[in-house]
Amino acid sequence: xxxxxxxxxxxxxxxxxxxxxxxxxxxxxxxxxxxxxxxxxxxxxxxxxxxxxxxxxxxxxxxxxxxxxxxxxxxxxxxxxxxxxxxxxxxxxxxxxxxxxxxxxxxxxxxxxxxxxxxxxxxxxxxxxxxxxxxxxxxxxxxxxxxxxxxxxxxxxxxxxxxxxxxxxxxxxxxxxxxxxxxxxxxxxxxxxxxxxxxxxxxxxxxxxxxxxxxxxxxxxxxxxxxxxxxxxxxxxxxxxxxxxxxxxxxxxxxxxxxxxxxxxxxxxxxxxxxxxxxxxxxxxxxxxxxxxxxxxxxxxxxxxxxxxxxxxxxxxxxxxxxxxxxxxxxxxxxxxxxxxxxxxxxxxxxxxxxxxxxxxxxxxxxxxxxxxxxxxxxxxxxxxxxxxxxxxxxxxxxxxxxxxxxxxxxxxxxxxxxxxxxxxxxxxxxxxxxxxxxxxxxxxxxxxxxxxxxxxxxxxxxxxxxxxxxxxxxxxxxxxxxxxxxxxxxxxxxxxxxxxxxxxxxxxxxxxxxxxxxxxxxxxxxxxxxxxxxxxxxxxxxxxxxxxxxxxxxxxxxxxxxxxxxxxxxxxxxxxxxxxxxxxxxxxxxxxxxxxxxxxxxxxxxxxxxxxxxxxxxxxxxxxxxxxxxxxxxxxxxxxxxxxxxxxxxxxxxxxxxxxxxxxxxxxxxxxxxxxxxxxxxxxxxxxxxxxxxxxxxxxxxxxxxxxxxxxxxxxxxxxxxxxxxxxxxxxxxxxxxxxxxxxxxxxxxxxxxxxxxxxxxxxxxxxxxxxxxxxxxxxxxxxxxxxxxxxxxxxxxxxxxxxxxxxxxxxxxxxxxxxxxxxxxxxxxxxxxxxxxxxxxxxxxxxxxx
Ligand SMILES: [Zn+2]
Numbered sequence: 001x002x003x004x005x006x007x008x009x010x011x012x013x014x015x016x017x018x019x020x021x022x023x024x025x026x027x028x029x030x031x032x033x034x035x036x037x038x039x040x041x042x043x044x045x046x047x048x049x050x051x052x053x054x055x056x057x058x059x060x061x062x063x064x065x066x067x068x069x070x071x072x073x074x075x076x077x078x079x080x081x082x083x084x085x086x087x088x089x090x091x092x093x094x095x096x097x098x099x100x101x102x103x104x105x106x107x108x109x110x111x112x113x114x115x116x117x118x119x120x121x122x123x124x125x126x127x128x129x130x131x132x133x134x135x136x137x138x139x140x141x142x143x144x145x146x147x148x149x150x151x152x153x154x155x156x157x158x159x160x161x162x163x164x165x166x167x168x169x170x171x172x173x174x175x176x177x178x179x180x181x182x183x184x185x186x187x188x189x190x191x192x193x194x195x196x197x198x199x200x201x202x203x204x205x206x207x208x209x210x211x212x213x214x215x216x217x218x219x220x221x222x223x224x225x226x227x228x229x230x231x232x233x234x235x236x237x238x239x240x241x242x243x244x245x246x247x248x249x250x251x252x253x254x255x256x257x258x259x260x261x262x263x264x265x266x267x268x269x270x271x272x273x274x275x276x277x278x279x280x281x282x283x284x285x286x287x288x289x290x291x292x293x294x295x296x297x298x299x300x301x302x303x304x305x306x307x308x309x310x311x312x313x314x315x316x317x318x319x320x321x322x323x324x325x326x327x328x329x330x331x332x333x334x335x336x337x338x339x340x341x342x343x344x345x346x347x348x349x350x351x352x353x354x355x356x357x358x359x360x361x362x363x364x365x366x367x368x369x370x371x372x373x374x375x376x377x378x379x380x381x382x383x384x385x386x387x388x389x390x391x392x393x394x395x396x397x398x399x400x401x402x403x404x405x406x407x408x409x410x411x412x413x414x415x416x417x418x419x420x421x422x423x424x425x426x427x428x429x430x431x432x433x434x435x436x437x438x439x440x441x442x443x444x445x446x447x448x449x450x451x452x453x454x455x456x457x458x459x460x461x462x463x464x465x466x467x468x469x470x471x472x473x474x475x476x477x478x479x480x481x482x483x484x485x486x487x488x489x490x491x492x493x494x495x496x497x498x499x500x501x502x503x504x505x506x507x508x509x510x511x512x513x514x515x516x517x518x519x520x521x522x523x524x525x526x527x528x529x530x531x532x533x534x535x536x537x538x539x540x541x542x543x544x545x546x547x548x549x550x551x552x553x554x555x556x557x558x559x560x561x562x563x564x565x566x567x568x569x570x571x572x573x574x575x576x577x578x579x580x581x582x583x584x585x586x587x588x589x590x591x592x593x594x595x596x597x598x599x600x601x602x603x604x605x606x607x608x609x610x611x612x613x614x615x616x617x618x619x620x621x622x623x624x625x626x627x628x629x630x631x632x633x634x635x636x637x638x639x640x641x642x643x644x645x646x647x648x649x650x651x652x653x654x655x656x657x658x659x660x661x662x663x664x665x666x667x668x669x670x671x672x673x674x675x676x677x678x679x680x681x682x683x684x685x686x687x688x689x690x691x692x693x694x695x696x697x698x699x700x701x702x703x704x705x706x707x708x709x710x711x712x713x714x715x716x717x718x719x720x721x722x723x724x725x726x727x728x729x730x731x732x733x734x735x736x737x738x739x740x741x742x743x744x745x746x747x748x749x750x751x752x753x754x755x756x757x758x759x760x761x762x763x764x765x766x767x768x769x770x771x772x773x774x775x776x777x778x779x780x781x782x783x784x785x786x787x788x789x790x791x792x793x794x795x796x797x798x799x800x801x802x803x804x805x806x807x808x809x810x811x812x813x814x815x816x817x818x819x820x821x822x823x824x825x826x827x828x829x830x831x832x833x834x835x836x837x838x839x840x841x842x843x844x845x846x847x848x849x850x851x852x
Pocket of ligand 1: 606608702
């Protein structure tokens, strides 16, 4: 049997979390924090999620430790759905041949973690609707070993035994399974402060069952898109999807007067029932838990070696050997009884490791004082301790941690702390890409910010027993305990991309140099000045932070664009997973803080997870910055998303009073694509005084309540239109008429028009056509489904006739992650397109060769 635990991610801008994967032949386990960016790191490391059945979350249940979890679930659910569909195909074939179905693989996921785990998951019910993945959260709300004499694990399966160690500033209640003896109840007043009476306990249990039911429905529901219920129109509760049967008996969407209106006809309609989990308006209350979860994990002990010689000497017949190894006694010579201990070597302890997660300094003492660390029975076989530490905790300046390590000097201490691990580029592919693009056009593609030195050094004295964790480092548990460094990911050689550029793409460099000359020519500058003399705020900077579609991919992160308008502030348009990390890579930790100090609003176009899973951590970072107390951050979104942001605050501090919920509502109760939204600011708010432009939006054809937005800045008239995901929208084109900047999705190239229609996205030409109708001056296309970054070919006809183009001075560019583009410099950027095209074609060729 081969078993090993491998460091998958260490904290860096690419993922603030550290996580480990435990491998057995039959399945995998994840341990640690599943922070934002974890999944993208796995893509880069070629670590597959497919065999994961258990995730053990360490630390506190907050966004910092779990921000990447929902993305992982969605990917797993889609993987399972795909394999279920494959299986169904196989079964259909078998049935057609008159054979029986093959057995289906039970696909389920167990999530283990501390208080608020289920609540945290349930907050996502408005946007997670999957059917294929039964998720079983196992939230540990009590202390499984408040009785110090207990040494049994609280989780066990065929591979491992796990001791969960909840750590809290105040002691926790004993486990529910332990008898509530009066003595235990007197553990201290603080311990039972949260739920003192039997009635409170019963209520807590009932609340938890509601949350569990919600989570069950999110991932595994019998809900069916095709189930329609017939009822009177006047009885329909909005919002709901309403259909009617037309004269031919066909079902079509109903678009008549609302059920609540006086002109509501007395007819029967068909209503699609809402997703069950989405029906729960409000979750039972909870509050952020000041706790952390740590683990001790061990393989099962193995039986000792069977001594053939001794057994033969005792007269055991060969056929009884197996019975002895199975623990049975057998007859020996002269009627004696031979017991297993007479012929078996001593039991071999299972090897294991511990995870000590310290999310904030107050937990250091309670963690180090846990009795498990001094229990020889539990600690037997533990060779490694992984220390997951938050920003403000370093080993070098904490005497308690150092003393603890020295007291456990036979154990290797591996430190996975953001202050201890250098912020090296963890995603080599996009970093390499960006460095090469910097070699072509440094103005538009500044180098990413990274650091190969840790922010804090490890103490010399600890060097023999401690080290800073490196991704890929393996600790093998079986067949024998040893460290394996073969897979350790070397620190990226950031000079190599430049060497590759010079070696493989010299033509790209030649073209870049030609472009540099061209844009420096006085005639070019005069021409630029003339054609865009009326373009307001040319210094406005556009920074695409994520330009991919659906899932974080190798080269493109999920949707997010930062816009920085001089004199106004910064705005984030959609905020996909690890937008904060992309900001950190782009501007550095301190630079990103400066950008965030200017942040005035985050706009979320729709509830697909790839457009908003990064919002919570951006807000969390924003509230930590020293800003005037009256400074507000606007969240511009539909009511469902606002509800999510409000609800997540029961498990994560976000300074809710400083958030300004600018809600985009349907005026009729039905967000029909093509209708305008009503933008409501909280009472008494003057948007302009808060640095907010005029916000206008409309519903677009994509998913329920998807919107597109137009921001107009009153002083200069600067108009920015952003589409999110959608089919082309005439209303949006009208709303954005005369936009100086249009950011439009173009998920598919023109030949995939069918996909665009089916998946409710736009093709390249459709996006350009919206720009033409809008008479947009600068168009930046984003949200690509392609595997490698490339420059698609523009169908010039989609931009309009020659005359039209002549009359409106239009420029089109394609967005890349971490590009920095000024509104007034599209023409300069365009001059480098031939060089970029050359570079990307070369890159694609190399990628294909690598894959072969
Ligand atoms: Zn979408």
